[in-house]
Amino acid sequence: MRILLVEDDAEVARFVKKGLQEAGHNVEHAPNGRDGLFLAASEQFDLLVLDRMLPGGVDGVRIVETLRQQGNRTPVLFLSALGAVDERVKGLKAGGDDYLVKPFAFAELLARVEALARRPSVDAPATRLRVADLELDLLSRTVTRGGKKIDVQPREFRLLEHLMRHAGQVVTRTMLLEKVWDYHFDPQTNVIDVHVSRLRQKLDKGFDKPLIHTVRNAGYMIRAEP
């Protein structure tokens, strides 16, 4: 995947670039908004990772606004030290697709980058999601594994749906909190883990192959192979 990173802090830029390259991505780096906008407008990228505050008069929000005006729909992930809720709203309103507040764990950034790059396409909405023998019917809102119906609560259904839409990708706890519970808050304790482990128990009961895997220091992933 070809990613453009626009970040003025050399240390953060080096660290992010190295990490993304190790994960198999092709990363271009621009140290200021002007160069970043030029690169983003003139070349083809799969994803833009933008710092919000940039030197050179063109900040991250301006870059996105300019690109969106030109009809450029490349997904955008904001990196920002501005963590207040209304700052996040401002970034997303400008046309950003996700917003990550500094300081962040690299695993969190990588999970969000991969989730953005492989977003489910809006054109052909799936009515059925499948991972190994687990099947989720979005119309009848039922879950079956190996043909056996599993009873899940509505929230558990949404949790499973989100994991399955990103099958094979790491989904972090904060991503689940934002996407499944739709709140920006700090739950203080590991309540997300409790929710996931309850869901996992329901899915794996009577089956020997676990589907939801814990990724250490990052989050969760649903996948067929162990």
Place this chain on the structure above:
Amino acid sequence: MPDRLRRTAAPRLLQSAGFRFAALFTVVFGAAAVTLIAVLWISTAAALDRQMQAAIRADTVALTERWRAGGTPGLIDAIEERIATDLTNESIYLLLDTQGTKLAGNLDSWPTTIEASIAFARTRIMLEGITTDARIMASDLGGLRLLVGRDESERVQLRLVLTEGVVWSLGASLLLAIIGAGLVRRALESRLEPAMRTAAHIAGGDLSRRVPVTGRGDEFDRLAGSMNIMLDRIQALMTGIKGVSDAIAHDLRTPIARARTKLEEAVTTDAGEDALRGAMEQGIADLDQISRIFQALLRIAEAEAGARRAAFAEFDLSAVLRDAEEFYSVAAEVREQRLDADFPDTLPMVGDRDLLLQAVANLLDNAIKFTPDGGVIRLTARARDDDWLEILVADSGPGLPPDDRARAGERFFRADASRNTPGSGLGLSLVRAVATLHGGRVELGDAVPGASPPGLAVRMLLSPDG
């Protein structure tokens, strides 16, 4: 500062709004006086003049009648009778025959400027040896020439007196206007002075000053009131900022110091690679915890400063409570606790949804933490008759001694009994800040008074309109 104040208190005359108001006052007052005097002038002097003309005309008509009835001798008699009975010596008569010889009258000769027949001419004549101003009407009676007039000198005198009076009263009005203007300016300045003095103190850094309110309820009091509200707001913001910097200065140092010590120890002691890696992972976890505390502090500061009020929107509190209940019920279940919830289907309110969820989350998290395994936690909410929205979180934990209740909610305060439980000590201060932001307050009490342990009940009161 007094120097600066003096300079603003005595500005150059033309720049002073007080002076401009005063000047306007003078002009309006002066115009009123001039109008009054003009009306007075017209209605006295002009009326007198008209009255005299009417008298002259009536006299001429009467004499003409007399001439018609009694011929020339009758006319002469009438004139002489009039002169004899005129006590004020104001009347002027002259009758000449066709040759120009005087037949009767108190005037010696026909005034040169007066033609044979003319109405109401003004002229100077010699009357009994004295030159006076007179108003004359001349008429031709079949060759006889009759002149009837009135001595105007009394009226001229009166007009002079009137004019003098007008000038004096105009002068007096002007003087009064100027004095009045001066008073207006003084009054304005003396009413604005306290506000300016307060502003100067505020600018000098003393935020505790307020503009004194006289209690008269006038425009200046309203201005002072708005200024004071603005100053309260600024002070609250400043206190919020100061609170955060205090917290950063004192309380973030502790976890930072702890993390630093651990990392330094790992580097200096001769440990294996695994131990080093473990120490570094622990260091990262410590840093994450520090940035969570930081985030919590910022949230509290935002709420305390009221900065989030701009993001207030209508939402259903019950929906938020349902989510919180669902979210934390599994955590309670793990500890075999029961989370009982009881609230109406909808509780509409205006506020910040994320902050309220955070507040309820903090309360539930605390309750779960401090309630022993198998205990009961209650989450209830209702719209009270006195218009408050009440959220109550009660647990069956050890409760909080009354002495600690006042301090709970201070940043980083942790009751002695809870030192060994994980937590930052920021939970309740956020709850308190969120309640205040929503126009309400937090009350702490025993969940079951008299029981042992009594349990803790935290009651959040919110204003439904935000």
